[in-house]
Amino acid sequence: MQVAQKKFLIRFVAALGAFYLLVAIQPMNDRVVVPFTELLVRVSTVLLAALGERTQSFGTIIQSPVFAVDVKNGCNGIEAALLLVAAMLAFPASAKQRMLGIVTGLALIQGVNLFRIVSLFWLGVHHRDAFELFHAAVWQTALILLAVGIFLAWSRRAGGGGRAEARG
């Protein structure tokens, strides 16, 4: 393994570990993660209502007369966001490129994650048999693939910026 590869690996693992500890501690969870998840739930409820579903939100719960889900960590896109940010911070690039990549990437991930929540609820209402497979495996994998895809696309563009930083 080359030195740059080792650096990428060490930075990635360190950043991921640090971010994990940050979101795992109770005050951060209560003050940032849960309110953010509640916001996702409220937006999802509005989108579901636009699709004709009779839904209400209570905290992190979306409920209709026939189905309800509690959106928790793992369904709020934070895990994909942590991976993306850790990879972008670990990869050699300029600060500007990183910032642009992180902001764009997080927006894309959360946009797709909203679609995930809405589609999973819709599946739960109309195709309950398929819900668990899509919830546990399909959407989870798709979101991480999206994060990896964003990182790959970004790293192609950011590759040149890394040289300047490495020299500086």
Place this chain on the structure above:
Amino acid sequence: MVGLALWWAATPAYNRLLAGFAEGLIRAVERPRATRLYAEERRVVIDRADFPSTSDRPSLPADDLTFDVILFLALAATTPGLFRDRAARGTLVSLAILFALHVLALIASVESFYATRLGAWSAAHYGAFTRNLWATATHFWRFVGCYAAAFLLWWFLVRSTASPAPSGRSSSPAASAGGPSRASRRRGKA
């Protein structure tokens, strides 16, 4: 989709293998040797010699521990030159490492169950530090660790060996880190 279908179909058999390895490792270090693990479809059942014979046996969802295989296979499938010698070897090595990590994740899940879910027995056998250690290890794996493992194995053992080789004189740290070299980007545009 092929990765998903493979994982879905192979999971019951894979869980049996996983339970066998994890049980062996747990029993190698525990005294008395009481743990029995066996797979029931998509779950792994925890049995202990000292559980009351009339009580229900707890079980863990194994899908949560192993579905990163889909992510790895999907990433591998997107890799050009996957079937070249080094990349194919990297894929096999990655799958072996993923299996080892799944065994460790199952062990952590079982220990976390012992440490946090058995009331007075947990408190008597696990201190605060070990309780937190096992619970954190389990949560970390399920939350981000499984994805990070699949991504890193693909990035270092598959992608970097399958990508077109750089010119040999490239000094780009991005290329060295596993990112695209200038040469490969030029080839990609052509």
